[in-house]
Amino acid sequence: MDLYSIENLTLSLADMTAKPLFGAAPRIEILKGLTFTIPKGAVVGIVGGSGSGKSTLGRALVRLLEPSGGSIRFDGTDITHLPEPALRPLRRRFQMIFQDPMSSLNPRHRVGTIIAEPLRLHGMEAVPARVARALDHVGLPQSFAARFPHELSGGQRQRVGIARAIALEPDFILADEIVSGLDVSSQAQVLNLLERLVADLGLTLAFISHDLSVIRRLCQRTIVLHQGQIVEDRPTKDLFAAPQATYTRDLLDAIPLPDPAQAWG
Ligand SMILES: Nc1ncnc2c1ncn2[C@@H]1O[C@H](COP(=O)(O)OP(=O)(O)O)[C@@H](O)[C@H]1O
Ligand SMILES: [Mg+2]
Numbered sequence: 001m002d003l004y005s006i007e008n009l010t011l012s013l014a015d016m017t018a019k020p021l022f023g024a025a026p027r028i029e030i031l032k033g034l035t036f037t038i039p040k041g042a043v044v045g046i047v048g049g050s051g052s053g054k055s056t057l058g059r060a061l062v063r064l065l066e067p068s069g070g071s072i073r074f075d076g077t078d079i080t081h082l083p084e085p086a087l088r089p090l091r092r093r094f095q096m097i098f099q100d101p102m103s104s105l106n107p108r109h110r111v112g113t114i115i116a117e118p119l120r121l122h123g124m125e126a127v128p129a130r131v132a133r134a135l136d137h138v139g140l141p142q143s144f145a146a147r148f149p150h151e152l153s154g155g156q157r158q159r160v161g162i163a164r165a166i167a168l169e170p171d172f173i174l175a176d177e178i179v180s181g182l183d184v185s186s187q188a189q190v191l192n193l194l195e196r197l198v199a200d201l202g203l204t205l206a207f208i209s210h211d212l213s214v215i216r217r218l219c220q221r222t223i224v225l226h227q228g229q230i231v232e233d234r235p236t237k238d239l240f241a242a243p244q245a246t247y248t249r250d251l252l253d254a255i256p257l258p259d260p261a262q263a264w265g
Contacts, residue, residue, distance in 0.1 A: 004061065042220065044219055057225065062172075093170050134166055140159055172206070
């Protein structure tokens with residue numbers, strides 16, 4: 001059963017670099033006809049170079065952006081052009097976690113308030129109990145509810161970001177470059193945590209990264225984006241064993257190998 005079914009998705013944005021004297025800025029097509037599915041319970045990697053359209057795709061999936069063409073179905077509902085009131089009850093079910101937890105967490109709020117905020121927004125009951133459970137899930141002590149974001153390490157802040165998303169008990173989480181700013185050992189801890197949460201909570205996860213070694217660890221399947229198009233969509237181990245697209249081979253070649261004697265199959 002597919003949680004997401006995406007057909008011929010296109011998305012255009014106003015070109016911010018153009019400054020027309022009259023009328024609206026011209027639109028540039030960022031996503032160019034993407035078709036793929038995300039089965040329930042899957043961990044799908046979305047990889048590609050800078051500017052390939054990964055974040056735009058992510059924002060379209062959680063309807064922070066409205067597509068210009070094609071369709072996005074979420075658990076059977078066509079959400080492509082769904083207006084905000086109709087989207088509201090669905091928003092609890094698809095959550096996004098961002099790269100920089102410092103800029104996405106309100107610095108003046110304590111961790112407990114930060115995690116509670118979306119719960120209150122969605123009118124959920126038993127907010128304190130849900131906050132406590134979320135902290136527990138991400139391996140932070142309950143005392144952290146009283147701390148401020150600046151009192152936490154990068155890895156701990158990212159755990160708060162994850163706690164805030166899972167507190168709503170979503171079906172789907174989109175993680176956009178969430179370990180990019182972390183050192184290698186914090187990266188490994190956050191990846192372990194995500195793996196455990198996917199298994200324990202039955203989450204479906206789309207994990208955006210420009211780092212193929214991270215994708216290789218976490219994702220069963222990988223979608224490679226290049227200039228707003230899908231150039232590969234295959235099981236991750238097949239992709240690493242025999243990349244089909246020239247672009248994917250270039251991406252793989254760019255990964256620094258831990259052991260210089262080691263080569264990709
Ligand atoms: N708000 C915007 N207006 C115009 N162009 C944008 C906007 N956001 C992103 N872009 C352009 O869309 C392309 C894809 O961006 P993005 O989805 O952020 O790529 P990625 O996350 O893979 O680095 C880039 O060329 C970028 O310059
Ligand atoms: Mg991005």
